[in-house]
Amino acid sequence: MANTAKTTAIRTGKASPPLLFRHVSPGPDDSTLKxxxxxxxxxxxxVKGGPGILLGIEMLMIDAEGTLAQAFIGQNRRNQYEKELQRGSIYTLTNFYASNSKVMYHVADQRLVICISHASALSKDEEDIEGILTERLWSVPFQNLKPTHISEGIFTARFKYFLIMFNHSNRLTLYYA
Incomplete structure (x- = not known):
């Protein structure tokens, strides 16, 4: 006769606080991000001579600590989430997969890309949280830019610093010195 162990979960009525981007590690995670x-x-x-192949949607997000992170919604889930996305809004994401970002596509503080998978739940929060910034200034020393960026024409001029500012009104502003 097999001995089966039983476990009991005790609910306290308190939800665990959302995970911050700096605590995200590679692999699947069932935690909540806000x-x-x-x-x-x-x-x-x-694609040479064509409009290109649509891979999905890239997102730039900021958490309560002001840390920037990049996320990706694949083409197969694009229709499910695209209509719900609104710049400047607060979202909650549970059940995601985090993978290492490629250096040439790195656009945020966090070195991981948060991928929305088939098990993910992304929902827009109705309440605005003042603790989460609406914009962020990002300073990038020129030496840190990889040659692949320059050869692809993303950064063509030679300046000492790039200051990149994203804000909720659909703007990406690039300052250089």
Whole structure:
């Protein structure tokens, strides 16, 4: 006769606080993230002589500590979430997958890309949380920019610093010195 162990979960009525981006580690995670969506755009693979292949939606998010993170919604889930996305709004995300970002596509503080999977739940929060910033200034020393960025024409001028500002009104502003 097999001995089966029984476990009992005790609910306290308190939900655990949302995970901050700095606590996210690679792999699947069933935790909850709460963030402000700063910007989102279509991710495309460039094809010579054509419009490119749509891969999905890239998102830039900021948490309560002011840490920027990048997220990705694949093409197969794009229709499910795209209509709900609104710049400047607060969102809650549960059940996600985090993977290491490629250096040439790195656009945030966090070195991981948060991927929305088939098990994910993304919902817009109705209440605005003042603790989550609506914009952020990001300073990038020129030496830290990889040659692949320059050769692709993303950064073509030679300046000492790039200051990149994202805000909730659909703007990406690039300052340089």
């Amino acid at each position: 963030f402000r969506l700063l910007h989102f755009w279509e991710a495309r693979k460039n």
